Amino acid sequence: MENRLEILRNEIDKIILNEKSDHIRMYISHMYGVARFCTLLAMKRNLNVELATTCGMLHDIFYMSGGTSDHHAAKGAEQAETILKKMKLYSDDEIKIITTAISRHSDKTHIHEPYDELLKDADVMDHCLYNPAFPIAQKEKERYHNLLTEFGINETK
Numbered sequence: 017m018e019n020r021l022e023i024l025r026n027e028i029d030k031i032i033l034n035e036k037s038d039h040i041r042m043y044i045s046h047m048y049g050v051a052r053f054c055t056l057l058a059m060k061r062n063l064n065v066e067l068a069t070t071c072g073m074l075h076d077i078f079y080m081s082g083g084t085s086d087h088h089a090a091k092g093a094e095q096a097e098t099i100l101k102k103m104k105l106y107s108d109d110e111i112k113i114i115t116t117a118i119s120r121h122s123d124k125t126h127i128h129e130p131y132d133e134l135l136k137d138a139d140v141m142d143h144c145l146y147n148p149a150f151p152i153a154q155k156e157k158e159r160y161h162n163l164l165t166e167f168g169i170n171e172t173k
């Protein structure tokens with residue numbers, strides 16, 4: 017059977033690795049970090065692991081492919097839709113779940129659908145765990161605290 021995730025990763029390589037960006041290490045670290053946390057959260061929350069991981073892989077595609085970070089969630093959702101439709105391996109329902117999660121991922125204050133929340137949480141986990149010596153951003157404290165509780169981890173800071 018085709019492994020859609022690996023096919024998608026090759027597609028993303030073609031887009032991202034063309035970028036003449038000084039931030040490429042950060043981009044790839046963040047993309048794969050969030051994707052991996054999406055996988056873990058999907059396992060924990062009984063959601064579809066492949067769809068969740070796909071959300072993580074594509075969530076910041078807009079600014080990682082040369083766009084700005086302004087409105088990157090909405091613009092990235094449109095770009096992800098184009099990429100996924102072109103691949104012809106995803107159903108309309110699957111594309112809807114993925115692009116909705118991407119479009120909402122910057123709104124960390126509201127609570128949305130399970131895949132939306134999973135992606136926001138994975139994004140926060142990657143920000144907060146990138147370097148444990150860095151302080152946790154005020155706007156991410158509550159989600160980070162809730163995530164540690166979900167995983168049964170006692171907070172150290």
Ligand SMILES: [Fe+2]
Nearest residue numbers: 050075076139
């Ligand atoms: Fe992100």
